[in-house]
Amino acid sequence: METSEDANFQVFRDCLSNPMIEKSSQQPAKKTRKARVRRKTAINPVEATIEEPNDAEELSEFIDYLALEVFSNLPATLRTLTYSAWLNTPSLQLLYSDPLSPAQIASILDPLPPTITDSLTTYSILARNQTTNEFLTPILATYLTALLTPALKPSAQRPLVTECEICQRSWVPLTFHHLIPRGVHEKVLKRGWHTEDQLNNVAWLCRACHSFVHRVASLEELAKEWYTVEKLMEREDVRRFGEWVGKVRWKAK
Structure with missing residues (x-):
C-alpha cells in the first residue's frame, strides 16, 4: 500500500525533474561521433561509428538518484506532509507556511549533506555562482505548494x-x-x-x-x-x- 511518503516522493521527484528537463531540452542535440580506427592491413584509416549514450536515460537515472538523495534528507514531517494534516495541525502550519520564509528554507536546506552539492557540480546543474540552496529553493516551493493545494471540487x-x-x-x-x-x-x-x-x-x-x-x-x-x-x-x-x-x-x- 502506498504511503503518504511514497506519494510525496513522486511529487518531489516531479518538481525536481522540471528544471533539469528544461535545461537539458534547451541544449543542442549531440551528434554521433566518428572515430578513426587504423588497421594493420589498411592503407587509409577506417571510420567507425560510436553511438552517443542515451541522454534521456542518463538524465532520468540522475533525476532519480538526486531526488532520492535530497528527499531522504528532508525533515520527516515534510516527507510525510499532507494537506489534511497541515490544515488540522497548528505546529505544522508554523513549520511550513506557503510561501516559505527565508528562515524556514534555511532550516530545511542547510542540513543537506555536501554530497548533493558535489553531484550538482559534477553534472554542471548549478548555474555560474549559484548555490545549492538557490537551486533547490524554487523546487522546494513548488513541492510544498503541490502538497498544500486543496483537492479539486x-x-x-x-x-x-x-x-x-x-x-x-x-x-x-x-x-x-x-x-x-x-x-x-x-x-x-x-x-x-x-x-x-x-x-x-x-x-x-x-x-x-x-x-x-x-x-x-x-x-x-x-x-x-x-x-x-x-x-x-x-x-x-x-x-x-x-x-x-x-x-x-x-x-x-
Whole structure:
C-alpha cells in the first residue's frame, strides 16, 4: 500500500525533474561521433561509428538518484506532509507556511549533506555562482505548494486520464492546464473568441509539458490559437518536446 511518503516522493521527484528537463531540452542535440580506427592491413584509416549514450536515460537515472538523495534528507514531517494534516495541525502550519520564509528554507536546506552539492557540480546543474540552496529553493516551493493545494471540487476532478496528453508519460503526477488561461477570460468573452461554457476546458499535463506550453506562447496566444490539445500538438516545438521528454523515465522508489 502506498504511503503518504511514497506519494510525496513522486511529487518531489516531479518538481525536481522540471528544471533539469528544461535545461537539458534547451541544449543542442549531440551528434554521433566518428572515430578513426587504423588497421594493420589498411592503407587509409577506417571510420567507425560510436553511438552517443542515451541522454534521456542518463538524465532520468540522475533525476532519480538526486531526488532520492535530497528527499531522504528532508525533515520527516515534510516527507510525510499532507494537506489534511497541515490544515488540522497548528505546529505544522508554523513549520511550513506557503510561501516559505527565508528562515524556514534555511532550516530545511542547510542540513543537506555536501554530497548533493558535489553531484550538482559534477553534472554542471548549478548555474555560474549559484548555490545549492538557490537551486533547490524554487523546487522546494513548488513541492510544498503541490502538497498544500486543496483537492479539486468533484466537478473539476480528473476524468479517466492516466497519462500526460502531450508526452504520454503515465508514471508522473499530472497537473491541469487551463486551455483558455484564466487571466484572459474577460478579454476572451469581450472579443468573442470563445463562449463562457468553454472557459473551464482543461488538459491534463505533466509538470514539464505544462511549463513548456506556457513558455512557447503568451496567455492571449494560448486562448486565441492553441486552445485544445490537438491544436497544441500541431506545433512542431510542442510535438518535438513531447517526444523528447517522453523518453525520460525513472524507476519506482
